Amino acid sequence: MKQASLIIIGDEILSGRTDDKNLAYLAKWLGKLGINLSEVRVVLDDESAIIEAVNNLRVKYDYVFTTGGIGPTHDDITTECVAKAFGVKTRIDDDALEKMKEFLAGKELTEPLLKMLRIPEGGELIYSPATKAPGYKVDNVFVMAGIPRIMQGMLEGMYDYLEIGEIMHSRSFDIMVGESFFAEDLTHIQANFPEVLVGSYPFSKEGIYGATIVLRSTDESLLDSCELKVKDLISKY
Amino acid sequence: MKQASLIIIGDEILSGRTDDKNLAYLAKWLGKLGINLSEVRVVLDDESAIIEAVNNLRVKYDYVFTTGGIGPTHDDITTECVAKAFGVKTRIDDDALEKMKEFLAGKELTEPLLKMLRIPEGGELIYSPATKAPGYKVDNVFVMAGIPRIMQGMLEGMYDYLEIGEIMHSRSFDIMVGESFFAEDLTHIQANFPEVLVGSYPFSKEGIYGATIVLRSTDESLLDSCELKVKDLISKY
Numbered sequence: 407m408k409q410a411s412l413i414i415i416g417d418e419i420l421s422g423r424t425d426d427k428n429l430a431y432l433a434k435w436l437g438k439l440g441i442n443l444s445e446v447r448v449v450l451d452d453e454s455a456i457i458e459a460v461n462n463l464r465v466k467y468d469y470v471f472t473t474g475g476i477g478p479t480h481d482d483i484t485t486e487c488v489a490k491a492f493g494v495k496t497r498i499d500d501d502a503l504e505k506m507k508e509f510l511a512g513k514e515l516t517e518p519l520l521k522m523l524r525i526p527e528g529g530e531l532i533y534s535p536a537t538k539a540p541g542y543k544v545d546n547v548f549v550m551a552g553i554p555r556i557m558q559g560m561l562e563g564m565y566d567y568l569e570i571g572e573i574m575h576s577r578s579f580d581i582m583v584g585e586s587f588f589a590e591d592l593t594h595i596q597a598n599f600p601e602v603l604v605g606s607y608p609f610s611k612e613g614i615y616g617a618t619i620v621l622r623s624t625d626e627s628l629l630d631s632c633e634l635k636v637k638d639l640i641s642k643y
Numbered sequence: 644m645k646q647a648s649l650i651i652i653g654d655e656i657l658s659g660r661t662d663d664k665n666l667a668y669l670a671k672w673l674g675k676l677g678i679n680l681s682e683v684r685v686v687l688d689d690e691s692a693i694i695e696a697v698n699n700l701r702v703k704y705d706y707v708f709t710t711g712g713i714g715p716t717h718d719d720i721t722t723e724c725v726a727k728a729f730g731v732k733t734r735i736d737d738d739a740l741e742k743m744k745e746f747l748a749g750k751e752l753t754e755p756l757l758k759m760l761r762i763p764e765g766g767e768l769i770y771s772p773a774t775k776a777p778g779y780k781v782d783n784v785f786v787m788a789g790i791p792r793i794m795q796g797m798l799e800g801m802y803d804y805l806e807i808g809e810i811m812h813s814r815s816f817d818i819m820v821g822e823s824f825f826a827e828d829l830t831h832i833q834a835n836f837p838e839v840l841v842g843s844y845p846f847s848k849e850g851i852y853g854a855t856i857v858l859r860s861t862d863e864s865l866l867d868s869c870e871l872k873v874k875d876l877i878s879k880y
Contacts, residue, residue, distance in 0.1 A: 416844075417840070417842055418842065418844045419666070419683075420670055420679075420680045420681065420682075420683065420811070421670055421671075421674060421680070421859075422666070422667040422668070422669075422670030422671040422674065422680075422843075423813075423815075423845060423857065425667055426666075429656070429659070429663075429685070430659040430662055431659070433657060433658055433659030434658075434659040437658060437659065442657075442752070443657045443658070443659075444657065444687060444692075445657075445684065445685065445686055445687070445692065446656075446680065446683075446684065446685035447684050447685075448682065448683035448684075449682055450681060450682070451842070455681075455682065477822050477823075477843070477845055478822050478823040478826040479822050479825075479826045479829055479830070479843040479854075480826070480830040480833050480841070481833075481842050481843060482840070516823060516827070517826075517827060518822070518823040518824075518827060519823045520825035521826075522823070542803070546797060552845075553845055553846065553847060555847060556847075574659075576658075578660075583714050585714050585716050586714075586715040586753060586755040586756050586759070586788065587755075589714075589715040589716045589717070589754075589755035590753070590754060590755060592716055592717060593668075593716070593717040595666065596717050596718075598728075603654070604717070604718070605654055605655065605688070605718050606714070606716040606718060607653075607655045607660075607661065608714055608789075608790055609790065610790060610792060610793075617716075620655070620660065622658075625765070
């Protein structure tokens, strides 16, 4: 199964000012393609932090996605940093320039607009239905905007570059009792089904503790058998 | 200014099943103490991933916080991993055991309950008003539960261990025009106020592009002067 990672770039996420929406969206989108999201890093709009994350993760995972920092303002430094991570310069793409001129229809092509057409040498443009300014890929690194609607459009354009894996099926069941009551039984179930990922995610609702037991596997018949055991367990409470 | 990082531990976040709520809460809580949240990593319930993140970040930042994976089930492996990261064994804390026995009032102290009382050698318990099972700190690593309400309680107990910094003040202003229109002017403002962090965070609302310009500094009088320039800029549109 291919493994992916995501770098969320932006001071606004780390200050708590903006809630990230892209992690969950990307995770589910990749899940449907049979690709695992295995690690996420959130970094500041800081050159060395971005370069380090890109260079760490692009050797560690099959795919690296980034969100944020490709706009026209001075704090948008993602493209510059991705180029530095790959040791290349940036260039203005002719095709993107053509499309932007058409869009502007005679209006001035300012420096900030030009900045958004810049991509690292060796990169390929990936258009989004939502904007004239494209995302792009360099090797296994996919660079996207931070605004969710635009990011989601760019992601569709990246589909063709990804290798589809076996789909992970998942089933989940709520149990309305604290985890410590059923933890030992659940350990036995996991031991009997080593090829099913058995997870337990506690919650509290109006002061009552419960948990969601999640089973994940590429094999549906294994999930069927495992589900029976989990239902037996739940019926005890 | 002290720098902090956060490790969010849990398959459920990386599968997109659960939205993390702890990042934004921790960021704002630390911000009020004058401590910067500088990096976040989200990792799987996987031993090597957790150990690597703990060991990377505890040398890189003043404080490392972790959330998740300290419950009683088989997929809760945070404590074991933190102990391995520090090269120590785990122990059952006498004080925590005492409190748990009181709480149980004669009921059976099962293996899963005992598991939650285990902390790495050299660690100190940190109680939460919300639960009998404590969080803990080892050196500069603060280990907390993943359930937001419990995590927030544990965080209050960690206050005494943190060094308060200079408070970063922030002011934000919406401008209802695309970033490319004002990017050059904003670059000049940033250049004239090198000690103010000037950020621009684009959004789209009902199809109209705009951005929030955020100014951050420990110096309120600098913010006053910078604010005037930003208001001049906004009034142009």
